[in-house]
Amino acid sequence: MRGPILCFVGPPGVGKTSLGQSIARAMNRRFVRISLGGVRDEAEIRGHRRTYIGAIPGRIVQALKQAGAMNPVFMLDEIDKVTSGGFQGDPASALLEVLDPAQNHSFRDHYLEVNIDLSRVLFIATANQLGTIHPALLDRMEIISLAGYTSDEKLHIARRYLVPRQLDENGLTAGAVAIEDDAIARTIAQYTREAGVRNLERQIGAVARKIAARIAGATDGSPAATPVVVTAANLPDYLGPPKVHDEVTFRVSRPGVATGVAWTEAGGDVLFIEASLLPAGHGNIILTGQLGNVMQESIRAWCRSTACRSTRRNPPGRRRASMRISTGVSPKKRSSLTACRRMSSSATHRRWHSRPPPGPECRQWRSATSRGTGSTACIPRSTGWRPA
Numbered sequence: 121m122r123g124p125i126l127c128f129v130g131p132p133g134v135g136k137t138s139l140g141q142s143i144a145r146a147m148n149r150r151f152v153r154i155s156l157g158g159v160r161d162e163a164e165i166r167g168h169r170r171t172y173i174g175a176i177p178g179r180i181v182q183a184l185k186q187a188g189a190m191n192p193v194f195m196l197d198e199i200d201k202v203t204s205g206g207f208q209g210d211p212a213s214a215l216l217e218v219l220d221p222a223q224n225h226s227f228r229d230h231y232l233e234v235n236i237d238l239s240r241v242l243f244i245a246t247a248n249q250l251g252t253i254h255p256a257l258l259d260r261m262e263i264i265s266l267a268g269y270t271s272d273e274k275l276h277i278a279r280r281y282l283v284p285r286q287l288d289e290n291g292l293t294a295g296a297v298a299i300e301d302d303a304i305a306r307t308i309a310q311y312t313r314e315a316g317v318r319n320l321e322r323q324i325g326a327v328a329r330k331i332a333a334r335i336a337g338a339t340d341g342s343p344a345a346t347p348v349v350v351t352a353a354n355l356p357d358y359l360g361p362p363k364v365h366d367e368v369t370f371r372v373s374r375p376g377v378a379t380g381v382a383w384t385e386a387g388g389d390v391l392f393i394e395a396s397l398l399p400a401g402h403g404n405i406i407l408t409g410q411l412g413n414v415m416q417e418s419i420r421a422w423c424r425s426t427a428c429r430s431t432r433r434n435p436p437g438r439r440r441a442s443m444r445i446s447t448g449v450s451p452k453k454r455s456s457l458t459a460c461r462r463m464s465s466s467a468t469h470r471r472w473h474s475r476p477p478p479g480p481e482c483r484q485w486r487s488a489t490s491r492g493t494g495s496t497a498c499i500p501r502s503t504g505w506r507p508a
Contacts, residue, residue, distance in 0.1 A: 131316060140153075149191060167232070175231055181229045196245040202215070221239065250263070278324060287328055296335070
């Protein structure tokens, strides 16, 4: 069967590699995985010529030999991490022949110097983002986006797979330890912030290790007669104070502050957009928070529109505006309409409401124009705060 070239794109920890393994089991084929992270030499793909000392075949041929078949499921992991090696050649250009169904039936390795038929191989690539993938390489693949898990999905995954695995790895049994759903839900909300479940499994493992240490440190060395129950109330005894705090309602309860949604490699995040008017200045605006060019242009355009409307109500004055988009040092490229709404809220000393009011549970997305208009999309919390 000659199938398409698939590319799974999603944040870390959402199960891209596990999905490829499941496809291989369903098709009754061998599974081979190659990590392309940090590959910068074309010879890693095509192999070295035999005239060089220490020459070996490329990773494609080595993986076929490892699989022992000509039709395995071939996973090219972290294809977005391939870097150009300069004089050593471009590995992304070498992958063009491998991932082209019209050419890979006669792939030629420099070490073997014979044609190798790769048309029966099912190639599956994985990536965290598409921006760093070569455009010609991206055109040859069928993109399948894998979104992050919601809180309910993480709860079911932890209950069915993560908790039994961590109990088994730490020498515990289900009869000796019981972790309630409320404790798992609190771990998800207050101790992890991710799109996948890797950090969640680490936190569950930390709880299991502390329980195992307490059982091993007992005076008589025998297991406890009653099982250890981990609840939401005693969870800080195992993991310490909460690491993630929900301060949305507190910060948006006054004028000049709102929440915006942002896309990140971890699945998404909430930005706090704060605006204020300083008493004196030259009428300019101060922008901080590593804003992109589109956001800066939209904010300045909206400020001009806000200034025009303000002079109709109040005498003209020269004031200086300041806007800050927090949440770390990550560059921000959008949420310009939300930022402009905050500037209007700060100028009028009133909280801004849409129809319907967004509230702290809703995020705003899209851009603004110089006429004070713009399109907005309210994204509820249940969708994972991802932009449309």
